Amino acid sequence: MLVSVCMIVRNEEQNLERALQSIPESYEKIVVDTGSTDASIEIARRNGAVVSSFEWIQDFAAARNYSVSIAKGKYILVLDADELLAEDTEQQIEAFVRIYPDRAGTVNIENRIKDEWHTHRMVRFFPNDRKYVFEGAVHEKLHFDGEVAPFESTGVTVVHYGYQEELYSDGKKTSQYLDLYQKHLEKNPEDGYMLYQLAKLYYSIGEKKLALDTLERCLAVDEQNNLYYPVMLVMLGYVLKDLGHSRLAEELLTPFTYQYNDFPDLFFLMGLLAMDTGKIQDVESYFIKALQIGETRKFSSVKGVGTFKASYNLGVYYEVTNKKEQALKYYKQAAQDQYGPAVERLQNLTKSL
Numbered sequence: 001m002l003v004s005v006c007m008i009v010r011n012e013e014q015n016l017e018r019a020l021q022s023i024p025e026s027y028e029k030i031v032v033d034t035g036s037t038d039a040s041i042e043i044a045r046r047n048g049a050v051v052s053s054f055e056w057i058q059d060f061a062a063a064r065n066y067s068v069s070i071a072k073g074k075y076i077l078v079l080d081a082d083e084l085l086a087e088d089t090e091q092q093i094e095a096f097v098r099i100y101p102d103r104a105g106t107v108n109i110e111n112r113i114k115d116e117w118h119t120h121r122m123v124r125f126f127p128n129d130r131k132y133v134f135e136g137a138v139h140e141k142l143h144f145d146g147e148v149a150p151f152e153s154t155g156v157t158v159v160h161y162g163y164q165e166e167l168y169s170d171g172k173k174t175s176q177y178l179d180l181y182q183k184h185l186e187k188n189p190e191d192g193y194m195l196y197q198l199a200k201l202y203y204s205i206g207e208k209k210l211a212l213d214t215l216e217r218c219l220a221v222d223e224q225n226n227l228y229y230p231v232m233l234v235m236l237g238y239v240l241k242d243l244g245h246s247r248l249a250e251e252l253l254t255p256f257t258y259q260y261n262d263f264p265d266l267f268f269l270m271g272l273l274a275m276d277t278g279k280i281q282d283v284e285s286y287f288i289k290a291l292q293i294g295e296t297r298k299f300s301s302v303k304g305v306g307t308f309k310a311s312y313n314l315g316v317y318y319e320v321t322n323k324k325e326q327a328l329k330y331y332k333q334a335a336q337d338q339y340g341p342a343v344e345r346l347q348n349l350t351k352s353l
Contacts, residue, residue, distance in 0.1 A: 002026070002027070002028060002072065002073040002074055002075075003024075003026075003027045003028070003074070003075045003076070003077055003093060004027065004028040004029075004030055004068075004071030004072060004073030004075070004076055004077070005023050005027050005028065005029055005030065005077045005078075005079050005085075006030045006032070006064070006067035006068055006071055006076055006077070006078055007019070007029075007030065007031050007032065007049075007067065007078075007079050007080065007081060008031075008032045008033075008054070008060070008063040008064060008067055009031055009032070009033055009034070009036065009040050009044070009081045010033065010034045010036050010040070010056070011036045011037060011038045011040060012036070012038075012040050012081035012082070013036075013038040013040050013043055015082045015161065016031075016040055016043045016044060016047075016081045017043050017046075017047060018084055019079060019080070019081050019082070019083055019084050020043075020044065020047040020048075020049060021047065021084075022084035022085040022089075023079070023085060024085075024089060024090040026090070027073070027077070027090075028050065028071060028072055028073050029044075029047065029048055029049035029050065030049065030050050030052075030067050030070060030071050031044040031049040031050070031051050031052075032051075032053070032054050032063060032066055032067040032070075033051065033053050033054070034053075034054055034055070034056040034063055035053075035055075035056050040081075050070065052066075052070055054066045054067075058180065059137045060134070060136070060137060060138055060139075060140045061133075061134035061135050061136050061137060061140035062137075064078065064134040064140055065133055065134050068128065068132075068134075071128060073128055074127065074128055075093070075125065075126070075127055075128060076125065076126055076127075076128050076132075077093070077107075077124060077156075078124040078125075079124070079158065080160070082160060082161045083109070083158050083159060083160045083161065084158070084159050084161075085156070085157075085158060086156065086157035086158070086159070088157075089156050089157075092154055092155045092156045093125070093154060095155070096125070096152070096154040096155065099152075100152050101127075102127055103126075103127075103150070103151065103152050104125060104126035104127075104132065104142060104144065104149045104150065104151040104152075105123070105124075105125040105126070105151055105152050105153060105154035105156075106121040106122060106123050106125075106151055106152070106154060107121070107122060107124045107125065107154055107156040107157070107158045108120075108121055108153075108155075108156065108157050108158065108297050109122055109158045109160050110158070110159050110160065111159075111160040112160075112161075116302050116303065116304070117302070117303035117304075118300065118301070118302055118303070119297065119300065119301050119302075119303065120231070120300030120301075121153065121227065121297070121299075121300065123141075123142045123149060123151045124156075125154050125156065126142060126144075126149065131144050131145045132144050132149060136184070136194075137180055137183070137184060138177065138180040138181060138184065138194075138197075139193065139194065139197050141193075153297070174201070174205060177201055178198075181194060181197060181198045181201065182198075185198070190221050191221075192218050192221035192222075192223040192226065192228070192229070192232075193223075193226065193228050195214055195217050195218035195221065196215070196218050196228050196231075196232045196235075198214050199211045199212075199214035199215045199218060199232075199235065199239075202214060203235070203239060208239055208242055208243055211235075212236075212239050212240070212243065215232065215239060216236075218232055219232075219233075219236065224259070227299075227300075228300075230256070230260045230263050230266065230299055231265075231300040233252075233253060233256055233260075233266070234253075234263075234265050234266055234269055236249070236252070237249040237252070237253050237266075237269050237273065238269065240252070241272065241273060241276065246273045246276035246277050247276075247277050249269075250270070250273045250274070250277055250279075253266065253269070253270060253273070254270070257270060260299075262293055262296065262298065263293070263298075263299050263301075264290045264293040264294065264295070264296055264301065264305045264306035265299065265301050265302060265305050267286045267287070267290040267293065268286070268287065268290045268305035268306075268309065268310055270282070270286040271283050271286035271287040271290065271313060272313075274286060280317075280321070283313075283317050284314065287310045287313050287314045287317065288310075288314065290305055290306050290310040291307070291310045291311065291314070293306050294306040294307065295307055304337070304339065308333070308334040308336075308339040308342065309339070311330045311331075311333040311342070312330070312331065312334040312339055312341055312342040314326075314330040315327045315328075315330035315331040315334065315342065315345060315346075316345070318330065319345070319349060324349065327349060328346070328349060328350070331345050331346040331349065332346060
């Protein structure tokens, strides 16, 4: 089974070789260059890639579709230059294709931001069929026969080495993305996913009030069946919390705890909000619920909110409510994952006993 890994790149000499070397040897490597002035093309050729050029026209979907058009594989897997594929990719793809031979699939993208691992899903795998095309100048989406493509989960893990805050701290890139988002939203003012992406950009550059305004617009679109929606809700909650509106965030999010009762990030946030609003009786139940759910790959998530971070916060709750034995129990759980704050708190509490 031939799989073509399709990449679009521009000035990625720092990352490209790492990405290409993570691709299984049996896969075809397609690199479409959109105007590099560094050694990207040379690196791609040295690593066995089929290299082609595409004039950049401020349209990611156009570049993606061109890369697919020159691929020979029966299936397409999309990879960015600042990513790499997990070692079990080939086995995961083979297992997925046996069950879903004609279906698109998501990959789990793990991204380290500051001291946290964030995980989210994106549709990156699909049959090499002309009915599958990307649409959208930025944050392009895969469509099948004119509609957003249905998908399953491939189980493939992609590690992302890009750093979103650093990307957006570059004034040129911020301006470029703002321009692309705004042009798109002028034509499609109720595109909830794009509003969510714009809000993320504003939040990343510290414009929290603009992020809040954009998230409120996104909330009004009310696309509750979309993948981004519960994650957007949690982001809205954190923005409100940061701006001193924890009670409002609590009131807004409480009804959604019934709808997204398997989303640990939501219950973890609700625990934090209960701390802020003084609803001490709710703190314990929210963090316990997060632990019961555990880590998730169904939603975009921050690693630890269903394990060591929830355990740590339960430890804090029990410590301040003078339940030292229970505090020790949960600090120990969090410390098993080498979570620094829990290790420190555990040492201090042990000394005081």
